[in-house]
Each structure stands twice: as C-alpha cells, then as structure tokens.
Amino acid sequence: MKSVNLKQLAQELSLSVSTVSRALNDRYDISQATKDRVRALANQLDYEPNPYASSLRQNKSKTIGVIIPEVANHFFSLAINGIEEVARSNGYHVLIYLTHEEYQREVSMVRLLASGRVDGVLVSVANNADSDFSHLDLLGERNIPVVFFDRVCEGVAAPKVTTDDYDSGYRATRHLLDQGSRVIAHLTIAESLSISQRRMQGYLAALAASGIAFDPELLLRSQNDKVQDVKAIQDLLAQRPDIDGIFATVESMAMSSYEACRNLGRDIPADVKIISFSNLEIAALLAPALTTITQPAYNIGREAARILFQSIIKNRPLSVAQSQELKSELVIRASTASRSAPG
Amino acid sequence: MKSVNLKQLAQELSLSVSTVSRALNDRYDISQATKDRVRALANQLDYEPNPYASSLRQNKSKTIGVIIPEVANHFFSLAINGIEEVARSNGYHVLIYLTHEEYQREVSMVRLLASGRVDGVLVSVANNADSDFSHLDLLGERNIPVVFFDRVCEGVAAPKVTTDDYDSGYRATRHLLDQGSRVIAHLTIAESLSISQRRMQGYLAALAASGIAFDPELLLRSQNDKVQDVKAIQDLLAQRPDIDGIFATVESMAMSSYEACRNLGRDIPADVKIISFSNLEIAALLAPALTTITQPAYNIGREAARILFQSIIKNRPLSVAQSQELKSELVIRASTASRSAPG
DNA sequence: CTGAAAGCGCTAACAA
C-alpha cells in the first residue's frame, strides 16, 4: 500500500489540493468545519505529508546535521542527547555523521551537507585536521548556519560552545602539584586543536606558577589507537621513571595510562597520580577511582543546538559573539590522593 | 550566495538541463567531451545536487532511520558505529531518533518515518513498550523495510539481529553457580522484552539444572533511574542477606549493584559475586574488574544495516528468515572470583 | 548524442 497524498485526500473530500494543504497546516483562512473534515480523513488514512516535497518547495529541510569524530565516547554521546532533545522539541530531525577522526571524511561530509540537505550544522572537528578548515567555509557561503562545540575551529567565523579549557588545565595541573606531583606528563590529542592548546597552556601556566620548568619530553600525543597508546605511555614511564603525575586531556589516554601503570606495576596514586578530562559515569568505580575534570557534555550539546536554532528559526545570521563558555567541574577521587588512597 | 542548480549550469554551458543531469549522473548516452565540460564547471562552482528534488522525483531518500532508546550506552553507540559505517559505504545518510525508553516517543517517531523520509528503518525498541507494536506495522504497510536489532519485537514480521541470549543467560548463571553462588539475584529491564525473557529463561534453566528452586523475590526490574535502582538493590540485599550472586542483564544494573554493595559494605566477590551483560571497554579497570557477557555490538549494528541494505538496494521485501543470531562472549574477571580476587 | 516537456507532492500567490 502506497502512502496517501494530498491529491487523494482532496479528491475523496471534493476539495482542492490547496484547501486540504491549508487545512492541515491550520491556516486562518479555512473554516473550522473543513479543517475538521480534512483532519478526520487524514487521520483515518494515516496521512503523512511527504517531507521532501515540502522541503523542496519551502527550501528548508527541518533537519540539522551533526558531525562528530565518534559516538562511542561518553562526551559525544551525552552531547548528542542534548542536541537531539533540542532538535526534537523544535520538530527537527538529526542527521549524524562520524568522521572517525579522518579529515577527508569530514571534508566530504561537509560538502554533502552544503547541498541544502540540512538547515544547520553542529560540528566538533576531527583531531587530525590539517588546520585547513576551508571546507567549512562552504557552509557559510551557502548561508547554512554552523555552531562549533568543544573541538572548535578558531579560524571560522561561527559561534563556539566550549568549556573553560585553560582554567581546567590549570586547575588539573595545580591539583596534581598540590598532591605532591612534581614531574607531570601531559597526554593529549592533536596539538592543532584549540582546546588542546588551551588545556596545555593551563598546564604550562600552573607549572610556571610553581617554578617548575616545562620539559617537552613529558608531552605525549595520542595515536588514536588503544594498543599503541598503551605502549607509548609505558615507554614514556620506563624512560622517565621520575614521572609522578599524569594529566590526560582525553579520557582514552587516562584509560591507557591505567593499563600502562598496571603493566609496569606502578601504583596509582602512590607512584603516579592521574587526572583526566572525562565524562565516564563510572569513574568512581574504577580501581582506583579516577579524579576527573568533567565537562557539562549534555549542556554543551543543548546550548550549541539552542544557538543554532535561534538562527534557523528567526532566520538570522549567527555571529561569533554568541559563543558560550561553560564551566567544567573538578571531581577529586582516589587516583590523585596524596597518601593512602580513600574511596 | 545561493547554491547553484542544474538550470544555471545548463545556461552557462549552453546545454539543456536534461543533458547536464545525465552528464553528472554519468549516463551512457552523453559524450565524454560533454561530460568533462559539465563536470569541470560543476566542480568549479561547487555544485551539489538538491537532494530533496531527487528524492521527490525518484521516490527514494538515500537515508535510513535509526530508532534506539538512548545513545549514552556503550552497546548502542557501538551499534551506531556499525550502522553508520555500512550506511556511509552505501552512500546513505543516517537519521537518529532517541526514545529515552518512552513508548509514546517511539510511536510518534515511527509515524514520522512512515512518510517516505527514509528508505528503511533500524529499531531497538523501548523497554516500557506496552507490548503493543502496532505502530511498527505502519512501516510494513508503507513498504518501508525494517530490521530489528537486540531489543526486538517478536510480533512483527521483520528480520531480527540478536545474540544468543538464552545461552548467555544460562552460561552467566552457570558461571556464578560454578564459582559458588547459591542465591542469585536476577536484575533486569522490562520483562516484556523478548531478550529479557530469554536471558531469564537461561537463568531459570541453569538454576533448575543445579536443582535450585527459583525464588521470585530475587527478581528486580530497573526503574530507568540510577538513584532508584541503587536504592532498590540495597533494599533487596538488606532484606535478603543470603544473596551471594547477582546476574545483571543490563550494564546499568551492574553499576548500580557496585554502588549498592559499596554502600552496604558488601565485598565483591567475597560476599556477592556479580556478572553482567556489558559493553564497557573498561570493565577490566573497575574495582573489582567486572565479569561480563559482552555482545558483539558493532557487528550487530553492521549486520542489521547489511540486511536492511540488501532489501533497499535490490528492492526486495525482507523476511523473518533473514534474522541472525550472533554469539556473545563470557569474559571472566575478578567480580566472580571464587576465593581471593586476582586482577 | 542532445533537447523539450512532463511531473514527483507540496505550498503560496492570486483570483474568485
């Protein structure tokens, strides 16, 4: 059974197509009686308007696109929750695209979305982007509003929803120092990402404030591969047995650090204290419980979507000035305990 | 700058719209010279075809819909990974809908998709569905192929991708018994879900095989709320201090059990052994490491999507016979250790 | 090999 269309409804009711259309859209110029008749039949026949016909006609899709590196990561899945919630309450649909941190995929996904398929785009960029973000300009040229969240692109003139990454980096490092760490490794993803840079600047500032010189040997970048990361961290810890603190700017590196420490027989927190950016709900159930900088992931998604919809609904261009910075939370647990480990 | 359309390309090239269309679609009846000319200009102007115009004309959307309870759950996010991968490689787009376990949302989402917005749907049903799945029949009536995964609906004639839930339930319970548990609580989500039923039947069969009578007091259903679940589990453990094993059919209940045990000062595994269905990567890093039944979540998503695309691409109806059952893996860790806890 | 023309289902002027 093919689905019903307006023409069939019109025929059945001996009305014109446009009357039926307007009745269903609850326009003021249609009598209540007609509206009732039309809606009754539409319900009875399970009429659903063809969304592509309306999109074509009205030149809007009631759809937004979300481009993220991956979904199997608590930060992004919480953010999607927030995004989906806002989209749904606005009657919008959500197309999802996963770059798997591959720049080329990001480029082609953006191109796909520049076709009018979506009315707006939310992006958190891939970590090995070439720092060439010209693909994102295409959306601007086509007047498709874009909002960045978390992994933003400084070079593009669009609102950005981020967290207080510099402060968080500072506080995380400060916390390790307060707990007695002196040689603190910094584990990160692509240094090209502005959030990585800010977290690192916070780290550097906290070190400087304590009169500790920065040692570039203590820097380690994720390879986007669990096994390699564990190996790299082990190598680092073996080469530099004086390391007594680890600041991971991404959750996966903290988990890899746990494994590396276990493999090497290093005790957390006695030998090495660990703090990490993380949205793991069960950080408290780890052995030992992980001290985290927790980003308000759900709210980040929600705010980014809200800003986007302000533009979509009021048809107003977005400006960088609408950017928001939310606060992350430092949650202290056993992995950074100074003496005996509680919890 | 508005985006370019076929007409503008045609004008610029002094060709007809249809020629340009056919050139871009690489049809055999267009000369290579023309194709080259057309493609050069299209590239230069960043031409992207309006997807809604093609969808309307061809009556296909190059889009699939995915309806799941939530995304902040490792099982579902891995499944989405698999789905997205298959969709992308087929040139398809993925619309995502989260029910948050609410039946009414599921109903309205299915209705939305019955409009021709998608060429196929993948569903994992909400846990508090009324066992009334008539909303899903609408898709069948509209000839929109559906494949269920994991949380399937037995009543609907569509392929289903599941795991060996009965066996897994049996093995999980058997494992607890082997490790010395005798009074095993069974924590689950909605009993109306067929996967819950199968897991439970496995549990019952394993008990029976050991000559242990089933005690309905040991059954606990999740309230979809962390705080309430922890409370309920604590109450259960307090009321039945003889409980020495917990079989959680969902990850969240295992995490709640960890908290409940910690709150009550019960040692895992000395006092209570815990096993759970779970896709947590870091199960091994918990305190104690969690013994799991791990479902091949990525493959479930991939297989479900593959089956769906078989139907979409060949335009062939799906049959229940295309259902697949994949195997889950029992990963033994410290939470079910019989004496002193390793790892 | 290319062009003209119809039409997918819907909405929005404009008429009546």
Added chain:
DNA sequence: TTGTTAGCGCTTTCAG
C-alpha cells in the same frame, strides 16, 4: 472561505 495555477530542482520518457 475556497479554487486555480505556477513552480521548487530534479529525472525521465519521448522526439529528434
């Protein structure tokens, strides 16, 4: 208050 008509951008007969 309702009907007529044109057209969104594309694909696809059918002619040439």
